[in-house]
Amino acid sequence: MKSLGNIRRSFAPWADPSAKPFISVRGVTKKFGNFTAVDDLSLNIYHREFFALLGASGCGKSTLLRMLAGFEQPTSGEIVLDGQDLAGTPPYRRPVNMMFQSYALFPHMTVEKNIAFGLRQEGMAKDQIADRVAQMLKMVKLEQFASRKPTQLSGGQRQRVALARSLAKQPKVLLLDEPLGALDKKLREETQFELMDLQQSLGLTFVVVTHDQEEAMTMADRIAVMSHGKVVQVATPAEIYEAPNCRFVAGFIGDVNILDGNVVAVQPGIVEVAVDSGFRLRTATNETPSQGSRVGFAVRPEKLRVSPIAPENASVNAVAGEIWDIAYLGDMTVFHVKLKSGQVVKASSLNAVRTVEEPFAYDQEVWVSFDDNAGVLLKD
Structure with a gap:
């Protein structure tokens, strides 16, 4: 069984035609005056899915999350949750809860009272509140901090x-708006895995908004990449990374080299391209572009090999250049290689050993090469 990347869990209801979405966003548009924040957007999210809305600031992801929460109402379209159309349903009547980036904790209340606040507002019995709060404190491993105020706690x-x-209110869906943005890098990475484990143990549906690509790739079962109020691609992290459907997604997720050129040969499962940078590439693909058409070829830095000598077959998928820049990052080294055409490509190499017998140097002439299945054709 071949797969685009490793699979975190065998959970894929979106691949089952008989599976019913838990959340359906159907043709939703949200306008603020003349500005369209969300533009005729449709997507499905499934029960127990960890779903990420990913995009740059202003792409509409937070507006969509606020519409799910009920803080904003769609200008048109509908949002259905577990078979219920949410139109006109106020936030406090929706089976969802939202965790804000700022955390919005009450500074004058203890940790215990902060957790209990929503339960008291609902009129839950005192003994039930005490049991639920104890359960929540144990879940997040903060039992010993129950009597502290938020100002006495760390960011994590x-x-x-x-x-x-x-x-605490046991929502069907938890909405998270940039939930880890205030944490330092190491704590953020640790918390990502904690959130994943918690979501799976609780069996809830999580929808997270983030502009952090690595965060979305780490936590989500699927990612919706958004731009200008629209969803550009919805897929698993591996599919988004290895098989982007357009230039925008290829460039937005991770590092990428895009080589433009003209199609010169098309065979079943194979396309050859005369690259503008002065060499020919061959790629395995299911696409069938017409001969002579313009295409782009997206290839990730880690898929490129840098060597001091030409590969055995340098007539295809290989090009000469010189080392322009070197960045040693500890776990890997990144090379910027300037081709004779002037284009600079980025290649990365894993530092699997502690010492290098013949390290590359600035201005050194090298060859860059890659396999037939290293990249993906882009038609736009």
């Missing part, structure tokens, strides 16, 4: 309090 601890408060 405040994030856990906000998460516990959001889950």
Whole structure:
């Protein structure tokens, strides 16, 4: 069985034609005056899915999340959750809860009272509130901090309090708006895995908004890449990375080299392109572009090989250049190679050993090469 990347879990209801979406966004548009924040957007999210809305600032992802929460109403279209059309349903009547980037904790209340706040507002019995709060504190491992105020906690601890408060009312869907943005890099990475484990153990549907590509790739079962109020591609992290459907997605997710050229040969499963940079590439593909048409070829830096000598077959998928820049990052080294055409391509190499007998140097002449299945054709 071949797969585009490793699979985190064998959970893929979107691949089952008989599976019913838990959340359906159908032709939703949201306008603020003359500005269209969300533009005729449709997507399906499934029960127990960890779903990410990913895009740059202003792409409409937070507006869509606020419409799911009920803080904004669609200008047109509908949002259906578990068979219920949410039109006109106020936020406090929706089976969802939202965790904000700022955490929005009450500074004058203890951790315990912050978590209990929503339960008290609903009129839950005191003994039930006490049991639920104890359960939430244990879940986020903050039992010993129950009597502290938010100002007495670290950023990571405040994030856990906000998460516990959001889950205390046992919503069907948890909405997370840039939930890890205030944490430092190391703590953010640790918390990503904690959120994943928590989501799977609770069996809830999580929808997270983020502009951090690595965060979305780490946590989500699927990612919706958004731009200018529209969904550009919805797919698993591996599919988004290895098989982007357009230039925007290829360039937005991770590092990429895009080589433009003209199609010179088309065979079943194979296309050859005369690259503008002065060499010929051959790629395995299911696409069948017409001969002579303009295409782009997206190839990730780690798929390129840099060597001091020409490969055995340098007539295809190989090009000469010189080392323009070198960045040693510890786990890998990144090379910027300037081709004779002037285009600079980026290649990366894993530092699997501690020492290098013949390290590359600036201005050194090298060859860059790649396999037939290293990249993907882009038609736009």
